[in-house]
Amino acid sequence: xxxxxxxDIQGPRNLSQWSEVQQDLARxxxxxxxxxxxxxGYVPQLPEESPLCLFLQDxxxxxxxxxxxxxxxVLHAAQKGESxxxxxxxxxxxxxxxxxxxxxxxxxxxxxxxxxxxxxYQDFSSYREKVQEMGGDIYKLLEMTQSLTFKESxxxxx
Numbered sequence: 732x733x734x735x736x737x738x739d740i741q742g743p744r745n746l747s748q749w750s751e752v753q754q755d756l757a758r759x760x761x762x763x764x765x766x767x768x769x770x771x772g773y774v775p776q777l778p779e780e781s782p783l784c785l786f787l788q789d790x791x792x793x794x795x796x797x798x799x800x801x802x803x804x805v806l807h808a809a810q811k812g813e814s815x816x817x818x819x820x821x822x823x824x825x826x827x828x829x830x831x832x833x834x835x836x837x838x839x840x841x842x843x844x845x846x847x848x849x850x851x852y853q854d855f856s857s858y859r860e861k862v863q864e865m866g867g868d869i870y871k872l873l874e875m876t877q878s879l880t881f882k883e884s885x886x887x888x889x
Contacts, residue, residue: 749830753843764845767827769809781847782875783858787821790865796820801827805842822857824850 753764763781780788787793800819808815808827815827825846831838849855855876862872 749832749841749843753845756843756845762845763847764843766830767805767842767844769805769840769842781823783821783823784847786867786872786875787862787865790862790867793865801825801844805844808842809840818854821861822849822854823847824854 749766753766756762757764757779763779763784765779784797788797797819800817804815804817804825804827807813808829812829814829817825817827819825823846825844828843828845829840830843831840833839849858859869859872863869
């Protein structure tokens with residue numbers, strides 16, 4: 732069997748196939764992945780959104796902060812054609828990955844926005860502080876996050 736080079740590998744050819752990839756990524760990793768159109772920007776409160784994001788989006792000002800941070804990453808990824816790894820205002824670790832495929836004779840550009848997770852206990856602690864600062868119910872947060880596990884990610888920073 733011959734090894735394939737990256738130029739030999741074909742990606743999904745339409746939005747439906749990309750949606751399947753996005754759902755498979757979410758299922759395999761346990762993370763949230765959303766497909767965003769940079770023309771409309773980041774739209775918070777989608778049904779597939781992370782419960783951690785939704786929890787803060789419901790607080791006063793939370794929706795706007797999510798729009799600002801994630802919207803900026805979606806636009807950057809789409810315009811530069813590069814993945815963007817970032818921490819949002821709530822200390823959640825995210826990635827914006829540009830994708831393209833032919834659509835109605837044109838090159839359609841979208842962005843997979845994913846992650847929405849803590850890489851360390853410190854990230855969670857900072858998120859908890861943000862919840863308190865924004866008037867969120869700390870007991871509801873603790874109930875919602877009781878099954879979380881943390882893996883330090885110092886190897887990712889090297």
